Amino acid sequence: MSELVGYVAATLTTIAFVPQATRTLRTRNTAGISLAMYMLFTSGAACWLTYGIVIGSWPVILSNAITCLLSYVILMLKLRHG
Amino acid sequence: MSELVGYVAATLTTIAFVPQATRTLRTRNTAGISLAMYMLFTSGAACWLTYGIVIGSWPVILSNAITCLLSYVILMLKLRHG
Numbered sequence: 481m482s483e484l485v486g487y488v489a490a491t492l493t494t495i496a497f498v499p500q501a502t503r504t505l506r507t508r509n510t511a512g513i514s515l516a517m518y519m520l521f522t523s524g525a526a527c528w529l530t531y532g533i534v535i536g537s538w539p540v541i542l543s544n545a546i547t548c549l550l551s552y553v554i555l556m557l558k559l560r561h562g
Numbered sequence: 563m564s565e566l567v568g569y570v571a572a573t574l575t576t577i578a579f580v581p582q583a584t585r586t587l588r589t590r591n592t593a594g595i596s597l598a599m600y601m602l603f604t605s606g607a608a609c610w611l612t613y614g615i616v617i618g619s620w621p622v623i624l625s626n627a628i629t630c631l632l633s634y635v636i637l638m639l640k641l642r643h644g
Contacts, residue, residue: 492606524574
């Protein structure tokens with residue numbers, strides 16, 4: 481049961497960045513988006529990915545590979561259009 | 563060493579929401595922010611918090627209590643000013 485809550489949590493926090501990335505790609509409106517947030521979050525997701533590889537955890541690797549990529553896309557859009 | 567990478571990762575992805583929340587509180591500009599992202603992320607952080615309580619993990623509890631609160635603040639600002 482606790483495992484299920486963990487998987488739901490991981491799925492929600494991973495897919496959360498999909499609508500933000502698609503919205504930012506579509507509108508190019510980055511005025512309300514914090515550059516600092518996406519610098520910190522992309523770095524953090526890259527660290528989680530590294531940690532997942534080191535400890536050999538596929539759930540950590542997969543979820544953070546997706547999050548890191550989406551967060552990086554938003555960061556690049558902010559740098560270009562911000 | 564791997565523990566250190568994990569703690570750095572957790573710190574970065576937790577504090578990342580501080581500059582976004584303060585920026586949104588200050589500017590009230592939420593046009594570029596995705597409502598779906600903050601609905602999904604706040605729900606996900608709440609699930610992580612629940613999971614942390616169930617498994618008795620203080621790092622999971624503390625980091626997600628902070629993230630859930632900050633993400634909820636951004637969600638409320640988006641609902642009010644979006």
